[in-house]
Amino acid sequence: MIIAVASGKGGTGKTTVATSMALSLQDMSSEVTFIDCDVEEPNGHIFLCPQITGSDNIYIEVPEIDRQKCTRCGKCADLCAFNALLATSDEVIVFPEFCHGCGGCRYFCPVEAVTMMPKKIGTVEKGLAGRVKFARGRLEVGAALSPPVVDAVKKHSTDQGIIILDAPPGTSCPVIHSVRGSDFCLLVAEPTSFGLNDLDLAVQMVRSLGVPCGVLINRARERSCLIEKYCREHELNVLMKIPLSKDIAGAYSRGIPLGAVDGKWNKAFRRIYRDIRELVANEGNNRYQR
Amino acid sequence: MKEITVISGKGGTGKTSVTASFAVLAENHVITDCDVDAANLHLLLAPEIMEVKKYWGMPRVEINAAKCTGCGLCETLCRYDAVSGGAVDKLLCEGCLVCYHACPAGAMRPVENLAGEWYLSRTRYGPFVHARLGVAQDNSGKLVARVRQRARDLAEKTGRNLIITDGPPGIGCPVISALGGTDLALVVTEPTLSAMHDLVRVLDLAAHFGVRAAVCINKWDINPDNCRAVEDTCRDMNVPVLGRIPYDPAFMAAALEKKPVIKMTSTVVNDIISLWDCVKKELGL
Amino acid sequence: MRIAISAAGAGPDAPAEERFGRCAWFVIFDEHGNVQESIANTARSSAEGAGVKSTQLLLRNNIDVVLTGRVGPKAMHAMLNGGVVVYTGVAATVNETLEKYLNGQMKPLAVPNARQHAGDTRSERLAT
Structure with missing residues (x-):
């Protein structure tokens, strides 16, 4: 099961959600893998503190003329x-x-007269964070082409267990390369007009890829009807809400995942995983019936 | 003419709110939104669109099934795995046209790719050039370049001496395109470990392309220790910190009310004004 | 010897263009200043590398000297290697630019005078 965590807008809490989810699922599955596909600004390691065990350089082939x-x-x-x-x-x-x-x-x-020579554009590192397998891609500073690095880090996803992909923000090429091929895409949105605008773009993007998706509202307030209204209109499931809280923001600033702030979040993420599994199964059945 | 580009590395640090406030405070300027992938500045500036232009991306290829002999050469040659089973995945195709040139049966054909639109608009705060990249499109760097070009032409033509640009997040192709030749990259950061990590990468990027950078720390009081660490890092990297803005719910309220945060009643207004004064000094305005 | 001038339109009366890679036309003269032809710059709409592609166009047309405004690092590198001599400081029109060149009032350029636009070699800004 591959779950991509994405959002149109940056800074909505995508990485917090993806890392917290990976950590909380350790007990549910024998194998949980976290893959940081935000190769321009990878941040997952800040929350997971993995032991890096190996790294590979990523190259593209550029011509050399004899x-x-x-x-x-x-x-x-x-x-x-x-x-x-x-x-x-x-x-x-x-x-x-x-x-x-x-x-x-x-x-x-x-x-x-032309031979193709490798040119380094990034690295892929792998390691372990507790029982969570970890991989991240890093684009070389100054290199413009991130999709090949995304593709390379995604090769670390296996067929086994649960794979959580932390996608980059936006809706263009690096995001497409991250989300395509996933079983489900969890979109993290915040209840502001920016958040709504960018959620709409992200939903269009995910749907164009044919990947089923659901929404997690972060920094939700008592009446955060903006996003919920949109979700109702577009037949999207709101799978979870994380309230606007100074505690969570403070923990975030220090790189602490949600489950470590309050154990209830581990439970919540396990529940969201079960919901996603069900949605994916239903989607599969629907497709089969069609 | 001067240009200031507001960037952030990490998203969600308040880049667009700061840019919109600058747009209100500045005079005789052109405003541009180069975050073409998830543009937001238009939400705060309420633009009246005057001119719409189509943006064509790299072409894509199509296979003419009637001519295709199924030799599979295109599939072998494609480095992007975009051709398989006699069909082209347009999301993976990069438009290199190698298959088109190579096809022995002449069965491949390039097709135009409408990748987005860009706009010239009027706002209360000055002319505004912005764009919308189609969903699931590539080459946002090129669209960014187009938007900046239009803004520069407009500024030249109308005798405006400043361009205020809302930049994209990250350090990849659109950011590189947004930074080239700008006079000042203002990085809006926050004292969180993630933002600090991204700050260093984005400052490296600016240095790599020889762009002068300065930093503004937003929400500085959510973690004063980290804030000091940011200031130390900037000192080590020889980058000036032009301002600190405290955490203020006015930012979120302004985004909900769809207006620049500077239009709110809050003490944060003074912080932004003094930040703008420092920016002007830095730009030599 | 063939001289190319970056221009916004065809013919010697067209406005001269500051931008090298993204100009619409190149107006071509011989060394005596007789107009030869105008070549549409097909490279200007390139996604990336318009400066390089424009240089290629000039090389194909056996150009020895180009009179223009701003040249980015890649195009400069391309022209140095291709043996095209670059002069900068275009006047308002193509004709006036030619006159300026023939009077020795234009500056030869050996290093790029515009910064690069990665992802798009347009180079618009004069280095100060």
């Missing part, structure tokens, strides 16, 4: 959709910052 073989025909530069190559009369110059690693230049080079 000047002896190259005839300066310029075919590679013509075909490059990202303008990463320039053919001059004496050589072909590569601009690796623009390269998306599509490999077209190598494939089309008539004289096999």
